[in-house]
Amino acid sequence: GAGVSQSPRYKVAKRGQDVALRCDPISGHVSLFWYQQALGQGPEFLTYFQNEAQLDKSGLPSDRFFAERPEGSVSTLKIQRTQQEDSAVYLCASSFLAGGSTDTQYFGPGTRLTVL
Amino acid sequence: AQKVTQAQTEISVVEKEDVTLDCVYETRDTTYYLFWYKQPPSGELVFLIRRNSFDEQNEISGRYSWNFQKSTSSFNFTITASQVVDSAVYFCALSEGFKTIFGAGTRLFVKA
Numbered sequence: 001g002a003g004v005s006q007s008p009r010y011k012v013a014k015r016g017q018d019v020a021l022r023c024d025p026i027s028g029h030v031s032l033f034w035y036q037q038a039l040g041q042g043p044e045f046l047t048y049f050q051n052e053a054q055l056d057k058s059g060l061p062s063d064r065f066f067a068e069r070p071e072g073s074v075s076t077l078k079i080q081r082t083q084q085e086d087s088a089v090y091l092c093a094s095s096f097l098a099g100g101s102t103d104t105q106y107f108g109p110g111t112r113l114t115v116l
Numbered sequence: 117a118q119k120v121t122q123a124q125t126e127i128s129v130v131e132k133e134d135v136t137l138d139c140v141y142e143t144r145d146t147t148y149y150l151f152w153y154k155q156p157p158s159g160e161l162v163f164l165i166r167r168n169s170f171d172e173q174n175e176i177s178g179r180y181s182w183n184f185q186k187s188t189s190s191f192n193f194t195i196t197a198s199q200v201v202d203s204a205v206y207f208c209a210l211s212e213g214f215k216t217i218f219g220a221g222t223r224l225f226v227k228a
Contacts, residue, residue, distance in 0.1 A: 033216070042120075042207050042218030043161070056214035091161065100214035102149045102168075107161040 025094030
């Protein structure tokens with residue numbers, strides 16, 4: 001079956017622009033996660049959804065970052081007024097079970113965001 | 117605070133050598149999960165193993181094996197008879213609640 005997909009795969013933004021990154025999880029997966037991966041680093045947790053409920057957003061670096069999953073499937077990560085330090089790969093992952101990250105997560109290919 | 121340390125930044129081996137990737141973690145929880153993921157050059161993280169804190173049995177899957185030592189808070193990963201296709205970045209991760217904490221990764225180069 002289809003895995004986790006993300007779009008766009010690459011995004012170049014000018015400083016100050018808003019961007020929206022999309023994640024299509026595996027069908028039927030309850031949990032959805034967003035991570036930020038800087039070059040040469042491990043993924044850093046941003047936020048977690050259980051169905052449409054955002055249960056943990058403690059990793060969002062600032063109020064410029066906003067995520068939603070209104071119907072419990074597709075999710076969008078929005079970054080307002082992008083800054084150069086936002087340049088990173090943004091990874092989405094989904095898992096079958098509810099309750100957070102104790103279950104195996106399946107990752108998408110990521111969106112590489114470059115802010116000029 | 118929880119933490120995952122992968123002290124080896126890069127390892128380079130020749131094909132057919134065995135290689136062990138170290139992972140040390142810190143947590144105050146009695147129940148937790150540990151993971152290993154592989155990130156090949158294509159960039160997509162691939163799940164390798166999931167282990168809960170109550171199961172200290174070592175596991176073997178083909179050329180891969182994992183050694184979980186709760187007493188030393190370590191969860192090391194060994195690749196036997198390495199192959200060029202094993203070249204990737206490997207991440208150890210610790211889970212608690214909604215979050216997953218990843219280590220910084222170990223980049224493995226396997227030369228032919």
